[in-house]
Amino acid sequence: MIKIFRTIDGHIHQLNEASEGCWVVLANPTATEILETANKYHIDQDDLRAPLDEEERSRIEVEDNYTLILVDIPVIEERNEKDWFGTVPLGIIISEDMIFTVCLEETPVLDAFMDGRVRNFFTYKKTRFILQILYRNASMYLHYLRILDKKSEVMEQKLHGSPKNQEIIELLEMQKSLVYFTTSLRVNEVVLEKLLKVESIKKYPEDTDLLEDVITENKQAIEMAHVYTGILNSMMDTFSSVISNNVNGVMKFLTTITIVMAIPTMVFSAYGMNLNLSGIPFSVSHDGFLIVILISLALSLVVALICSKKDLF
Known part of the structure; x- marks a missing residue:
């Protein structure tokens, strides 16, 4: 033009x-x-x-x-x-x-x-x-x-x-x-x-x-x-x-969650082993399943509180 x-x-x-x-x-x-x-x-x-x-x-x-x-x-x-x-x-x-x-x-x-x-x-x-x-x-x-x-x-x-x-x-x-x-x-x-x-x-x-x-x-x-x-x-x-x-924060949070979730996993893994029932705690109790669940949750809660105090969440 x-x-x-x-x-x-x-x-x-x-x-x-x-x-x-x-x-x-x-x-x-x-x-x-x-x-x-x-x-x-x-x-x-x-x-x-x-x-x-x-x-x-x-x-x-x-x-x-x-x-x-x-x-x-x-x-x-x-x-x-x-x-x-x-x-x-x-x-x-x-x-x-x-x-x-x-x-x-x-x-x-x-x-x-x-x-x-x-x-x-x-x-x-x-x-x-x-x-x-x-x-x-x-x-x-x-x-x-x-x-x-x-x-x-x-x-x-x-x-x-x-x-x-x-x-x-x-x-x-x-x-x-x-x-x-x-x-x-x-x-x-x-x-x-x-x-x-x-x-x-x-x-x-x-x-x-x-x-x-x-x-x-x-x-x-x-x-x-x-x-x-x-x-x-x-x-x-x-x-x-x-x-x-931000990536470090996400990784830290996921690692802490993994640690907390590992507690019940370990407990359930122990109860899932093929052993004699007489040697497993609460195996003969009518509320044994509920007791094991509550113990796992309590252990996870204690670990979560410890991690929280150390600012891992």
């Missing part, structure tokens, strides 16, 4: 044809759309396809008539029938006349620009536009990290109950999301550092503060990801300890 936008009289408008100062959006483009864009605007097809590969690394490449910036952006993806987080590449291509963005899917990072919800946004101010995209990207990381933090608090509450397999799977998915975020934020930081040195992208004094904000926001996201990863690792260790402790 291809969309074309341009700032006219301070407002963003969608157009049918691209012209100087336009922003061309390619969201999960088809092979035909990539070929037509490459031929029309003299862009290498490989550079247009690069952001469509989920494993593509973040980088900056300077060509003769354009510059390619590849960064990782956060996305929501469904895993195990629940919404979790991952990352996909976003390509930003800056030519002399226009700016192009290429992504495997539509993303909230760019939706705010399309809807005109970003202040001081102009499609023809390419350097500022790049920095605004990168700032929005870092802000989305922070937003999703806060959501993960809230989910971890809910998981912590569940730890006080009886942990189940579902909680373990959710913790694993949270760890995966944090690993994706941490890795992507680190490579994005390298891209930001290189962006300061690329001469093909003009630097304007009025954008200096914005660039500093982008770097600061990205570093803050990295620190938050590290903190939440540490918290989640501690939670996983606690989870394992709770599960192990």
Whole structure:
């Protein structure tokens, strides 16, 4: 899908044809759309396809008539029938006349620009536009990290109950999301550092503060990801300890029950032996069976009381 936008009289408008100062959006483009864009605007097809590969690394490449910036952006993806987080590449291509963005899917990072919800946004101010995209990207990381933090608090509450397999799977998915975020934020930081040195992208004094904000926001996201990863690792260790402790408690209870039940079993086994009746206590008594039952129950009760005092139940 291809969309074309341009700032006219301070407002963003969608157009049918691209012209100087336009922003061309390619969201999960088809092979035909990539070929037509490459031929029309003299862009290498490989550079247009690069952001469509989920494993593509973040980088900056300077060509003769354009510059390619590849960064990782956060996305929501469904895993195990629940919404979790991952990352996909976003390509930003800056030519002399226009700016192009290429992504495997539509993303909230760019939706705010399309809807005109970003202040001081102009499609023809390419350097500022790049920095605004990168700032929005870092802000989305922070937003999703806060959501993960809230989910971890809910998981912590569940730890006080009886942990189940579902909680373990959710913790694993949270760890995966944090690993994706941490890795992507680190490579994005390298891209930001290189962006300061690329001469093909003009630097304007009025954008200096914005660039500093982008770097600061990205570093803050990295620190938050590290903190939440540490918290989640501690939670996983606690989870394992709770599960192990619960298993130990169950095993202790079952062992105690086995000991208590072994008393009547031993008594009944003795009375079940093929011996002379005269040698077996209470064998000639009319209430012998009831007496043996009561003695077995009494012995079991004494053993149960002893185990209870030693906190074995």
